[in-house]
Amino acid sequence: MTKTTRNPICLAIFFCFSFPALAQVDLSGSWASKNHEDGLERGAGPNPGDFTGVPFNESGRAKALAYSQSELSMPERICAFYSQWHMMIGTFSVKIWNETDSVTGKTVAWVVGAWEDRAQMTIWMDGRPHPSANAPHSQAGFTTGVWDGDVLTATTTHMLTGYLRRNGVMTSDQATMITHFIRHGDMLTLASQLDDPIYLSEPYYITRTFVNTPALMNSGGPPCIPGDEGVPEGTVPHYLPGQNPLIDEVMKLYHIPREAAIGGAETMYPAFRDKLKDKFTIPPKCTRNCGAPPPPN
Amino acid sequence: MMGSSTFARRMWAAWILIVFGASTIAGGQQTSGGLDVVQVRPNFYMIAGAGGNIGVQIGVDGVVLVDAGTEGASDRVLAAIRKLTELPTRYIINTGAEPDHVGGNSKLAKAGLTIFTNALGNPNFTNAMTNGGGASILAHDSILKRMSAPTGKTSAFPVENWPTEAFYTNRKTLRMNDEGIEVLHLPAAHSDSDSFVFFRRSDVVAxxxxxxxxxxxxxxxxxxxxxxxxxxxxxxxxxLAIPSGPFIYEGIGTYVIPGHGRLCEQLDVVNYRDMVVIVRDVIADMIKRGMTLDQIKEASPAKPYETEYGTEPGSTNAFVEAVYKSLTAKK
Incomplete structure (x- = not known):
């Protein structure tokens, strides 16, 4: 028996604090985004009225239908940018590093660097609790993490209202985002679940993939100073019920039946294709806004 | 070689270390008697759970409160403030005349100390000028009118709860704890007796x-x-509120304490304002198309916001009705 294992205090501390460390994977580095998944979403953005696969509740759908893109030009919103969910639907690459305790060397937090339109995500690993329900919210939100084997699972709360899709599908300030960071060699997959009691009837899931790169990814972005984009102060652009002129754009473009375009939990599942099989005709070859360019070799 | 009793003692010591450490982390949030005390700035707190939210500014002059919560929560509010400071409450500033904002006026004021301390030796001054030696209750005259009643009529609140300093102008200023404080009267909003309280150095608006x-x-x-x-x-x-630009991710700008609910910033107010404007526009369009109030209610004009703001039974209909009445009232 070694001296360490004969000392019960050391033994207890070893069992309680050391095993998670053994399971940790190094996530640090610069990670280039492979925008092959949801290319249109990450590039130009989804078509107006494309709510396919969004598990809306009635409020969520009504809010999306009232949305006008001109909202982004409101002076109060020009610099508001995105909530942390944008990490999953955005196009940029990420830089990840860990902050360590200078005495113990333990990882206090994993950090996913900011983009110009998304705040830094600090994933606290030191067991601190999430703030109270009455604490303020921010674009960054508040994130804690735990290792589950080789997978880092991060839970984000306290986000401000943001976009689930950039066509008016919203996330509320009561949403919870659970993101799994899964590293396989030089590949990093993020799998995220969004629970939102305000706008969704079921959780929404999305994944994205990055590849490790020697190219340095800088974190952060320029300061934001709002200019005049033509929407007068105090004006709130929106569409009245039944008057959104863009609602049938995606239906015409892709021959998608209305019941699929307007979303709902049912539209997430493979079985929904059976329901639509006689209502869908393949559209002509796409010539415009067909998604992101193919990834470089 | 370690004896078994020594081993057991050390095991207990190890578990106590671990358990104590864990409970310390879990106890990091400030709760006091079921109230949630949220630190807003180094010298500023928000107390939630006592009815309406209460703002607490602390400095060398003492404590300035914005609103007082319900009467039933007063003892817990006092205990929560005592945990923050031993300094006396000097002012309570009311934002409205609802029981969940002014119900605690009397108890909290009596537990405070007047700023007119040089008058304490004179009983006439004490009663007439200093709220019996307690903290002053400052509010717009419209709040006093809502809480009081003409002589011979029954008032909504006992006289001890009434404001002791009422002002008639749209803007009242004072300087406490080395900070300029503006009390701004907003006519005809939630009612005819609403005020914002703006702490200019702390950059907090209640x-x-x-x-x-x-x-x-x-x-x-x-x-x-x-x-x-x-x-x-x-x-x-x-x-009034300033967002956190141009360095948008470095902290939060002006903090806004809502009447109820979590601590907010400007974007939260923008979202709320947009909701009110959009529902107003939808109802105005329905009125223009000749729809009756019942038909409008049936058409759910506030549908996008019902899961967020309409969970209290009857609150959606009450809002729709109020907007309808407001839009159809004769000018």
């Missing part, structure tokens, strides 16, 4: 029930409230 994160705004048309006044007030609140 908004009262004009901004309620837990429900649609309660617009009391019978008491002088109106949808346009509510929108005007929210626009003014947005103008």
């Amino acid at each position: 908004a009262g029930d004009i901004f309620d994160m837990t429900r649609f705004p309660v617009i009391d048309v019978a008491k002088g409230g109106s949808i346009q006044g509510e929108i005007d007030a929210l626009n003014r609140l947005i103008a």
Whole structure:
């Protein structure tokens, strides 16, 4: 028996604090985004009225239908940018590093660097609790993490209202985002679940993939100073019920039946294709806004 | 070689270390008697759970409170403030005349200390000028009118709860704890007796029930409230607050304490204002198309916001009705 294992205090501390460390994977580095998944979403953005696969509740759908893109030009919103969910639907690459305790060397937090339109995500690993329900919210939100084997699972709360899709599908300030960071060699997959009691009837899931790169990814972005984009102060652009002129754009473009375009939990599942099989005709070859360019070799 | 009793003692010591450490981490949030005390700035707190939210500014002059919560929560509020400071409360500033904002006025004021301490030796001055030696209760005259009644009539609140310093202008200023404080009267919003309280150095605005994160705004048309006044007030609140630009991710700008619900910033007020404007526009369009109030209610004009602000039974209909009445009232 070694001296360490004969000392019960050391033994207890070893069992309680050391095993998670053994399971940790190094996530640090610069990670280039492979925008092959949801290319249109990450590039130009989804078509107006494309709510396919969004598990809306009635409020969520009504809010999306009232949305006008001109909202982004409101002076109060020009610099508001995105909530942390944008990490999953955005196009940029990420830089990840860990902050360590200078005495113990333990990882206090994993950090996913900011983009110009998304705040830094600090994933606290030191067991601190999430703030109270009455604490303020921010674009960054508040994130804690735990290792589950080789997978880092991060839970984000306290986000401000943001976009689930950039066509008016919203996330509320009561949403919870659970993101799994899964590293396989030089590949990093993020799998995220969004629970939102305000706008969704079921959780929404999305994944994205990055590849490790020697190219340095800088974190952060320029300061934001709002200019005049033509929407007068105090004006709130929106569409009245039944008057959104863009609602049938995606239906015409892709021959998608209305019941699929307007979303709902049912539209997430493979079985929904059976329901639509006689209502869908393949559209002509796409010539415009067909998604992101193919990834470089 | 370690004896078995020594081993057991050390095991207990190890577990106590681990358990104590864990409970210390879990106890990091400030709760006091079921109240949630949220630190806003180094010298500023928000107490939630006592009815309406209470703002607490602390400095060398003592404590300035914005609103007092319900009467039933007063003892717990006092205990929570005592945990923050031993300094006496000097002022209570009311944002409105609802029981969940002014119910605790009397108890909290009596537990405080007047700023007119040089008059304490004179009983006439004490009673007439200093609220019996307690803290002053400052509010717009419209709040005093809502809480009191003409002689011979029954008032909504006992006289001990009434404001002791009422002002008639649209803006009242004072300087406490080396900070300029503006009390801004908003006519015809949630009712005819609403105020914002703006702490200029702390960069905190207490908004009262004009901004309620837990429900649609309660617009009391019978008491002088109106949808346009509510929108005007929210626009003014947005103008008072500053977002965290140009370095948008470095902290939060102006903090806004809503009448109820979590601590907010400007973007939260923008979202709330947008909701009120959009529902107003939808109902105005329905009125223009000749729809009756019942037909409008049936058409769910506030549908996009019902899961967020309409969970309290009847609150959606009450809001729709108030907007309808406000829009159809004879000018």
